[in-house]
Amino acid sequence: MPFSAQPPASGERYALSASLDNARHLSSLLRAVHFQDHATCLATASGLRVTVEDAKCIQANAFIQAEIFQEFSVQEESVMFRISLSVLLDCLTIFGTSSVPGTSTALRMCYRGYGYPLMLFLEEGGVVTVCKINTQEPDELLDFDFCSTKVVNKIILQSEGLREAFAELDMTSEVLQITMSPDKPYFRLSTFGNAGSAHLDYPRDSDLMEAFHCNQTQTNRYKISLLKPSTKALALSCKVSIRTDAQGFLSLQYMIRNEDGQICFVEYYCCPDENITEAEL
């Protein structure tokens, strides 16, 4: 549904200006990384990246490519600002969160530049809402320096196999231990909670396993409270890639197909837990 009300005044140049026919393409992805109140947005010619961090240990990024938008223009090389993700999501879903087929909220986003608020124009069924959200100085973001050349172990799994596991993780355990190995148990998720330990094993020949490239046996522990929010991204995704590097840093990349069949990505990076004690098996 093309957006027709309140076009920006001609002659004004916006650092960022974008239009999206279905705001859900953006809001559902942002929800998958919404575990902190604030996020840093980076807009470049290739699209929009929204980053959320916590405890200097975990970082989540939601990528919405420029091609997803009906219109996407960035005046400078890149535009970056910090914004309340909670407020942004509330605005994007101002007409409600239930997805009735056939109706969608149209979005127009404008950002004049440093110091200006982010303007959102949302329209559904002829009703228009205008939102102005204050922006802040962007934070310095963590650089996990995770590149494909440094990857030691990599697995690609169909998300349906992990969804239930993540939803039912024993939260009385402080850590989630991930074992990846060319030998048994191949891929194992373990928790050590009040009731005892629990292990979830995925064999390399499971039909859920799309790719299995493990070169070395690695066992790493991550704080479960930091990884639990990734369950939202997992729920939306159809595939997930799990990679670790030599230092035990974890990269989770989720491939998400939106309502129109377009592909977007969400990724989570996590540092291993430093307090390593003997694993209970």
Add this chain to the structure above:
Amino acid sequence: LSRIGDELYLEPTESGLSLRAVNSSRSAFASFLFAPLFFQLYELGSTGPDTEVFRCKVHMKSFLGVFRSLPSLEKSVGKCLILLKPRASRLVLQLHCKHGVTKTHNLAFQECERLQAVFDTQRCASRLCAPARVLAEAVVHFPPTLAEVTLGTGPGGKISLRNYVEDEAEQSKTMVTELWLAEDEFQSVAVAPGSHITFCLKEFRGLLSFAEASNLPLTIHFDEPGRPVVFTLDDTVLEVHLVLATLSDLESNSQSPSTNGVSHLPAPSDDFADDLESYMVAMETSEGGSGGPPSPTFPLRTPRPAESDPEEEEEEEEEEGAVPGTPPHKKFRSLFFGSVMTPGRPGPATTQEVLAEDSDGEC
């Protein structure tokens, strides 16, 4: 079983795997015996004549946590392997799921004494057998918060169910529901006329749901008020018993003022309250317990308003029976509040010995 107690007792025997639970006031006991044929594989560890049968208990919540969502379990789990590893102190539950995925849970357990209620269905004067559905449909008429219900036998072989109102004075203010079931609704009726028993409905509902789901007929064995009522389900591979204490009759006591309101432990000076203190389930480590002493009187504790929560009751001494570490071959029986006996009641529970050494376990 989780409706009864917080701990699940496991006892693998030659006749099958027995799962049991008891409530904190020892007024309800349930056991499920799964015959070896129920399983695809049933292997007992090496047990010589001298080796003790291994028993343990685990926290009910931990165990249930393994089988969290039943509908998805049915779709995704092919096999469940249960291993009891005494040396590692672990109960291993391994679920083999679809896509080759294996879920292994290692639960900590505690060794424990044998948990067994003493009861003898042969000695019960009355017996009823009905399809679970009939009883479920009857029970549905009572409010979910109702604590106790009275089952009675009436003229013409009819069976009545009535909610129990503890205080005579309150009768006029509370809604009383009574329903009658004709003899032909039951598969068999062999009852002593004019008998009635009052038991806790909450604990019974759990068994009833199970019986309905498994489509098994339920048999009710009962006797005089005060003696336990035993509900049984029988199948080729499963034997279920639920033993509930019943309210003892108070004909010899005059009506007492309502003491039920607040306190869990009845005031000692009150005769009415004395009769209703609960007795400990007699525990015996010898086999064939039911052939031995007569069943202890099993009076129900003072009924309380709907939100009764047996778990909160402080009967510290009662915990002694299941104290781990009590020497296994010691045969012991403890009945507390030995001075408490309904006057005029015949014989049972004359064994009032309280074995002082067991009070070591008192916390």
